[in-house]
Amino acid sequence: MDETASYEVRELCETDLEHGFPELLAQLTQTGTLPLSFWRERYRLRQQLPGTYVTLVAVESATKRVTATATLLIEYKFTRSCGQAGHIEDVVVDAAYRRRNLGSRLVRELCARARDQFKCYKVTLDCVEENEAFYAKLGLERKGVQMVRYFRI
Amino acid sequence: MDETASYEVRELCETDLEHGFPELLAQLTQTGTLPLSFWRERYRLRQQLPGTYVTLVAVESATKRVTATATLLIEYKFTRSCGQAGHIEDVVVDAAYRRRNLGSRLVRELCARARDQFKCYKVTLDCVEENEAFYAKLGLERKGVQMVRYFRI
Incomplete structure (x- = not known):
């Protein structure tokens, strides 16, 4: 591990889609094997929903490799004086770049x-119990349970 | 309780903002005491984010009273072949209209x-443990824990 490596934290750019972003997300969950054009289309669809998505990446300065990502989805509520709630989603650090606080940096920035x-007025995220301690260090507290229903589509 | 009362389930209309929708949400959580113009502005902001919000209401046919509501927020992901995840939010039934399956009807429809x-490919929602059984009956299963951080704004 190169402890002196430096990383730039910035918003996802369209060119990141060709520089490791799909491969990074595949370490988190199923991403499918879509052609680049589909990733670009999804990127542009999100751009057309202003104030709704912030996807951050940590890019290794020397190699330009995308080594970690995390997304903030903004929800425009009627409650809380028509306030905003943030949902943190899809936090992943490349297996070869763990233990460098990249995940913490991204979540803190979000x-x-x-x-x-x-x-x-709040941010929420859902996680497995094993990750509770990691997020607790970043100031998040357990509030309730996550319920999920999967569909066959 | 009028067991024969009928209810129309439909999407929130701007006129509902003057017919009990703010008062209904106030039974769920803090809503503040904003003038109607702010509620309208939030309604219109959501309309400008196409494919992102579905807020359903159950309206008592005889009285036109808004008796229940629930919201679906659509998230456009890169994972799951650039798939969509649904977040169910802000489910509330007017205290005077409970035990009529209105909450279930709304969540099933969402x-x-x-x-x-x-x-x-999935819907998720966060709830307190006491409500887990209600959502389990609607086909949702416990997956993990909800973490939250509140901000002073």
């Missing part, structure tokens, strides 16, 4: 953006 | 829309 840029 | 209209 929390800061949720609070300062989008004026969210 | 699940059907998530699957059929938006082609979601």
Whole structure:
């Protein structure tokens, strides 16, 4: 591990789709084997929903490799004086780049953006129990349970 | 309780904002005391984010009273072959209209829309443990824990 490596944290760019972003997400969950054009289309669809998605990446400065990502989805509620809630989704760090605090950096940055840029009254995220301690260190507390229903589509 | 009362389930209309929708949501959580113009502005902001929000209401046919509501937020992911995930939010039934399956009807309808209209591969929702049995009857299963961080804004 190169402890001196530096990383740039910034928003996902369309060119990242050709530089490791799909392969990184595949370490988290099923991504399918779509051609690049589908990834671009999804990127552009999100761009057409202003104020709704912030996807951050940590890029290794020397190699330009996308080594970690996390997304903030902004929900425009009627409750809380028509306030905003942030949902943190799809946090993943490349297996070869763990233990460098990249996940923490991304989640901290998303929390800061949720609070300062989008004026969210809260951020929430769902995780497995094993990851609770990681998020607790970042100031999140357990609130309730996540319920899910999968569809065959 | 009038067991024969009938209810129309439909999408929230702007006029519902003047017919009990804010008062209904106030039974769920803090809504603040905003003037109607703010509710309208939020309604219109959501309309400008196409394919993102479905807020259903159950309206008592005889009185036109808004008696229950639930919202589906669609998330456009890169994972799952650039698939969609649905988030069910802000489910509330007027205290005077409970035990009539209105909550179940709304959540079932949102699940059907998530699957059929938006082609979601899953819906998720966060709840307190006491409500787990209610959602389990609607086909949702416990998956993990909800973590939350509140901000002072």
